[in-house]
Amino acid sequence: MAVNFPSIDPAQLHPVAGVTLGWAEGHIRKPNRKDVLVISLDEGATVAGVFTANRFCAAPVIVCREHLAKVQASGGIRALVINTGNANAGTGEPGLADARATCAELARLTGLRAEQILPFSTGVILEPLPVDRVKAALPDALAHRDAANWYLGAQSIMTTDTLPKAVSAQVTIDGHTVTMTGISKGAGMIRPNMATMLGFLAIDAKLAQPVLDEMVKYVADRSFNCITIDGDTSTNDSFIIMASGRASLPAITSTADPAYVALRDAVTATAQSLSQLIVRDGEGATKFITVKVEGGADVAECRRIAYSIAHSPLVKTAFFASDPNLGRILCAVGYAGIDDLDVSRTDLYLDEVLVAKGGGRNPDYREEDGQRVMKQAEITVRLRLGRGEAEATIWTCDLSHDYVSINADYRS
Amino acid sequence: MAVNFPSIDPAQLHPVAGVTLGWAEGHIRKPNRKDVLVISLDEGATVAGVFTANRFCAAPVIVCREHLAKVQASGGIRALVINTGNANAGTGEPGLADARATCAELARLTGLRAEQILPFSTGVILEPLPVDRVKAALPDALAHRDAANWYLGAQSIMTTDTLPKAVSAQVTIDGHTVTMTGISKGAGMIRPNMATMLGFLAIDAKLAQPVLDEMVKYVADRSFNCITIDGDTSTNDSFIIMASGRASLPAITSTADPAYVALRDAVTATAQSLSQLIVRDGEGATKFITVKVEGGADVAECRRIAYSIAHSPLVKTAFFASDPNLGRILCAVGYAGIDDLDVSRTDLYLDEVLVAKGGGRNPDYREEDGQRVMKQAEITVRLRLGRGEAEATIWTCDLSHDYVSINADYRS
The missing domain is CATH 3.10.20.340 (ArgJ beta chain, C-terminal domain)
Incomplete structure (x- = not known):
């Protein structure tokens, strides 16, 4: 059904040094499907994100904003945890507690602080998150961690998507190869206003936090914020860029650096492809x-x-x-x-x-x-x-x- | 398919003194269907309308606004001419000339001035109006004029409507009976912003022009401007109230008159029913x-x-x-x-x-x-x-x- 959806070869998705992905079958809503994903980042990564403008934003979105606000003090974001099957939106204070409990459990298992973890949920709104099932799935997800898991990661975040969505690219800047790989999900309730349902893009360049904060907005405004399927801005839209800092390219500490512009434009092109995959797989799309x-x-x-x-x-x-x-x-x-x-x-x-x-x-x-x-x-x-x-x-x-x-x- | 659409008995639609309706089969888009309607008003009627806020408003909407602007100088509106099958919208200067030519021809046949006629079109956008066929249908429409033709009039303005839409009511104000009957059409491209696709409501009370101008806005804001089917504001939305002045109720010359408030509220209730018929017959509606x-x-x-x-x-x-x-x-x-x-x-x-x-x-x-x-x-x-x-x-x-x-x- 999808429109000119490119064939994605899992082997062609470049691993990004310093980034691993691990999945689990958490039985969150339906049995026997990958519905929990943990993305782990080595120490020294920087992370920035943009989130839905929906006033009924989901509990995990609120927690993400809190954790990113204290990212410098907390030692940096080191993991992302994503569940499908339940949006944890319209769930009030209990929903917030569930999102925090998920972070706390992953922190306990990994030796991180809860503030170093970003939680994401996607699925049905207005129903309580089965938080015990999410927590129970985490050891399995951690056991599956692998840098080559981008395609499995894309599968693990699907809801009404018919196809997993991933894009990978390499660009040479000042003679240094920079690698970027991203995954996204979403097929309906798509009219992002800050970002899309869920998009995660990792690069191995090193970027200072203020530079990455600026880049994520620039990129989102030219990719995920330019797509629409049905005009419904979701409660859970999130777009995250993770910079692992493992490339040989010198650290970018200013947006005036010519390397910044080159990298920003390459990331924008990758994010555009990733966001267009959502439209190509739009619910019922034929054009x-x-x-x-x-x-x-x-x-x-x-x-x-x-x-x-x-x-x-x-x-x-x-x-x-x-x-x-x-x-x-x-x-x-x-x-x-x-x-x-x-x-x-x-x-x-x-x-x-x-x-x-x-x-x-x-x-x-x-x-x-x-x-x-x-x-x-x-x-x-x-x-x-x-x-x-x-x-x-x-x-x-x-x-x-x-x-x-x-x-x-x-x-x- | 329509949702709780009331059964309409043509015999229960009250004629409104001073108002006749005549239909014709003009073969505007399809053969063998009523697609041209002329509503004639006796001398002394007042008429007011509200129209689409769409910037691509149709040629007849532009002509209606012109004719209503000089209504006092021209001796008052005395006829409305409506065609279905073609919206005469997105048709530029030739479309304007066609709308004017329709009025001129009806003026020639009736001895009126073209400025005393309001034209309306509904149907496909961006195609030239077959103006010769509209003009050729006018003698037939005039020959069919009858005060009892409201149901046939409702049939004559249908496009994707599955049912003709008409509402009739009588109200007693200060011991005087006032009669009101209206027809409407529309089933898709419905999110009126000033009025609906087409709504025509006649009352036999006598209202001064400024009073009727105010009433039509008040009524539209509480009826046709409160419905939506698909969010598409049409290029041709028009809602018209005609006051024939033939009831025994003394003329209403001020909105401070208690009779004005009583009449306005009765007309609002009738217009609400008329506008809700459009939703009940909304394209594909089941709820x-x-x-x-x-x-x-x-x-x-x-x-x-x-x-x-x-x-x-x-x-x-x-x-x-x-x-x-x-x-x-x-x-x-x-x-x-x-x-x-x-x-x-x-x-x-x-x-x-x-x-x-x-x-x-x-x-x-x-x-x-x-x-x-x-x-x-x-x-x-x-x-x-x-x-x-x-x-x-x-x-x-x-x-x-x-x-x-x-x-x-x-x-x-």
């Missing part, structure tokens, strides 16, 4: 749609219009049907809330086909040209506003029968 | 959902949260599945964009069942209670914010397989 809005007065209005198009159920069903019913796109532009939008300066392209010019149908537009593009599995909607120089790009998918089936059946 | 947000700091934030719940595809599919996966509702509350929302003061009710209390699961909540309510055809989601005294109510429906089917097939 991968790029929505590019150009010529806006600022990036915010370009993003607003792009999301208005990407969230319209009518636009999404037209893509599903391969029906060039493209007036629906103009309609979604019109209600995006840009009060001073002059539609007579607006052009709409479908790939290279000019559909609407100056706010009306292009006289030269032929239905068969639109039809040809609509039949493709990958389509770019390009809107030119004629208001300025800003632009924004969003990646999304169509709305199909299977989306309804999957979400009507999710808990059964 | 009628009332979302009530209470205890907000202001009405705007209550509406924002209510729409966030009502538009969430995950919430809507859970209703379709009768699955009390109610964490999805809290999630939608959390991403509604109320940055200072204190979720620990939030309570969630499903009908009378207290699901979440103080931002977490109510310890006394039992899944079977949620399940029982979720199986009903009509469900009220009630959210208490604990921030103030404001409240807002939105009516919506679920998201089913049939919504996808209908919108993937609409043009075929």
Whole structure:
């Protein structure tokens, strides 16, 4: 069902020195599936993250923020623990206690302090976390730790995902090879606002904490914050970059360092691929749609219009049907809330086909040209506003029968 | 498929003195269906309307606004002409010329001025209006004019509607009977922002133009502006109130008149029923959902949260599945964009069942209670914010397989 989802060879996912992954079958919601993952970091790593803007954020998100706030004093983050099957969201004080208890148990088993551990959960909201089962799975996860486990790690964090998601790359900076490998999960409730459901990316470069803090925001804004499946911003969105510091590249202590820019751009490209995998495996997705809005007065209005198009159920069903019913796109532009939008300066392209010019149908537009593009599995909607120089790009998918089936059946 | 859609007896729709309706088969998009309607008003009527906030508003909306702006100078609105099958939106200058030509032709046939006519279109966007076919249908529509034609009128404005929509009522004010009858259409692309796809409501009371101008906004804000099916604000939304002035009730010339308040409230109730018919016949709808947000700091934030719940595809599919996966509702509350929302003061009710209390699961909540309510055809989601005294109510429906089917097939 996934759209042009690349075949991932587990052997091609580079280990990242200083990082190991261990999984367990914790029977959190269903038996006989990997649903607990521990990522361990050697001493000296730096870690930074961005999290959901949802006000009903999950208990583990609150604990992650607390632990990252005291990261310098606590000696640095040394482990991440992730469970699927239960989001530990909408669970109030008991949920917070469960997230803390999970960290405490992993700390006890590893000799770390609880503050050196970041907890993550994903699954059903508003149900108590079966914390005893999570804790019981930890010894098994620790026993399975291996630097070559990235693919198994990607499998261990899946919920409604049909395929594990991982991307790996190497880049040479100043003659030094830097390795980066990441995993992500998510297929529905996807409209990240800070990060996606869950994304974990490790690099072996050494980055000072303030530099990594800045990089994680930069990267998230150009990757996980640019995807949407159904417009639902999850309670648990988290995107984490771990820098193990084991590469030979000298430590990066300033964002003014040219090596920073080179590394940041390489990490951004990897994170974009990783985030696009989520769209390609979007619930029921049959098309991968790029929505590019150009010529806006600022990036915010370009993003607003792009999301208005990407969230319209009518636009999404037209893509599903391969029906060039493209007036629906103009309609979604019109209600995006840009009060001073002059539609007579607006052009709409479908790939290279000019559909609407100056706010009306292009006289030269032929239905068969639109039809040809609509039949493709990958389509770019390009809107030119004629208001300025800003632009924004969003990646999304169509709305199909299977989306309804999957979400009507999710808990059964 | 429609949800508790009341049976409408054409004979129970009261004629409104001074108002006639005439239909025609114009073959605008498909043969052998009523797709052109003319509503004629006797001299002395007042007319007011509200229209879509979509920046890509249709050509007829632009012409309606122009004609209403000069209504006093032109001698008053005397006819409405409506076509289905083509929205005349995204059609630029040629579309405007077509809307004007339709008015001019009807003016020629009736001896009115073009400015005394309001044009309306609904159907596919971005395709040229077949204006010659609309014009050619007008003599037939005029020949069919009859005060008893409200049900046929409701049929003549349907697109993806499965049922004609009409509501009629009589109210006694100061001993005088006032009659009101309205029709509406719409089933998808429904998230009116000023009014709905199309709603026309006639009353036989006499109202001064400024009074009617105020009433139409008041009524729309409490009826058509409170419904949503898919969140898509149409290019053609229009809601019109016509006051023929033929009732024995003395003319209302001030909103301070107690008769104004009585009439306004009666018209609001009728318009609410009319707008709710659109939700009950929503594309693929199997449930009628009332979302009530209470205890907000202001009405705007209550509406924002209510729409966030009502538009969430995950919430809507859970209703379709009768699955009390109610964490999805809290999630939608959390991403509604109320940055200072204190979720620990939030309570969630499903009908009378207290699901979440103080931002977490109510310890006394039992899944079977949620399940029982979720199986009903009509469900009220009630959210208490604990921030103030404001409240807002939105009516919506679920998201089913049939919504996808209908919108993937609409043009075929």
